[in-house]
Amino acid sequence: MTNKILLLLVVALINTATVFSSKTDSLRIDSLLNASSERSYKMDSERLLFFAKSFIGTPYKGGTLDSGRNETLIVRTDSLDCTTYVETVLALYLSSFKDNPGYNDFSEALRYIRYRGGVTDGYASRLHYFSDWASDNEKKGILREVTQEGEHDVRICSLNYMTTHSNLYRQLKDNDSLISEISKVEKSWIDYKMPYVPKSVLNSSKPDLPVEDGDILALTTNISGLDVLHLGFALWIDGRLHLLHASSLHGKVIIDTSTIFDYLKNRNKHTGIRVLRVK
Template identity: 25%
Template sequence: MKLATTKNYILPVWLMCLSVSHTQAQTPDQFYQLLEQLPHSSYSSEQRMGRISEGFLGALYVDGNLGEGKDGRFDRDPLYRFDVFDCTTYVETVLAGALSSSQETFDSQMRAIRYQDGQVSFVTRNHFASADWLINNQNILRDVTFEVAGEATKQAVTTINKPAWYKAMGVERLQGLPPEVDKTERLRELHRLGSQLKVEQVSTAYVPLTALFNEQGEVNHALLDRIPSGAVISVVRPNYDVTELIGTHLNITHQALAFRIHGTLYLRHASQTQREVVDQDFVEYFSHYLESPSVKGFNVQQPRF
């Protein structure tokens, strides 16, 4: 995720089968038809999430691809789309789809997941995973990090400086506005709104990589088996200092879904490095971060529905 340009900054499966080929981007009609074909009475939430997320494998990664729609004050990118994703918009789309059975219910669920109290505006968007997104979605998610890691669970503590984040924004943050809009004045307005927000200290529970892997790099399979299939996984970088880029520290910089397929746990996510939605072996993915100075673990959220 590009910290200097992303609009979410999260800064902030069960599957019928494992697909290894890239799929074409779904049209809205195809997506809504799929929702109708997955009635809640016949499919579990895990199954619905698996089928929906699988349909987007191979879709392109495009950072900050959603906004407040055609009437947005600051960002007129679409409220949702099905052809491109970043890590958070991918998770949001899958969750909203799994909760829905029609276009109308999907629209409502997507708004509820992306915005505080479902109220669409730039300021009410759940920009920060640790301060907004996870907290405001506890009606559909349950933090099971401690159930996975037990006494090995750690807490990442940081200060999310929202006023400084807003102040660091440039005119490039204003998306899709018509030529007649004075963008300089509109940016000043956005800065003023941000200056009224609070500086927040947040704490994020995480499974440390030292609990998943021992000193020899061997995997703790008992811990791995406790990660629910269909869980939302957030990559934790405790007190990650990106103030020079965006004005604040962070705890979370990436989000994904975990699905167990034929006994193996996979991370399904919109990958910035691979530039598309992919499946990656969960253990292999996190093994690359064992020597990372900033990535220390992951938070686990199980859907309640």
């Protein structure tokens, strides 16, 4: 093997494993994992919500995963959007079960959650659509969908929003090759039967909804080519369902003071929720 070929292989391996983060991020992750190890939990949902609530007040910022030209694992704890918030909390939760967990355990868990099969292999390997993300993480044994365990409807939809609106995505603009790669992903989601709990029933009490504290809630939409618009965690407060989420409206991670029923009722593009639970 020539030195040149060997060098190319080494570079490829390094690129696959690259993690972009700051020292502040790694210190915060270590601090949260240390704090969790000193606590006791009656239920796994308490452990997950410990991490979720630890980010309350963290500024909202979108597009943080699309800042570079090459696809690499990006860790940000100083600002979050709804997806990176859920992924960060879930990665902390998973890595916290390890003996003496640290930042490296977290970053491995985050990569495993964020990318198809846990492998970073370009922009299209990232699980952009929630349905694709949920399915892949169910196959990994991390989550299970419980939406259909209570009253629910089904929407027949084909996921193609990214390719039909490629001008809205920085990496897809004028990149026919990458659009083609995303199109291949979308072909797996033609006439997909998506379950959802309609928003009209979300004013129900806890026994009547398939939702527990700490469940991941995905807010579904009727927009053509798209499945969900927003993510967060479920919290029952005084018998009513609320959302713990990274809010673009409030500019930070919050426990929403509105119930999820009130949050959704006047939003015409929202149809309800999907519910996923950590195994």
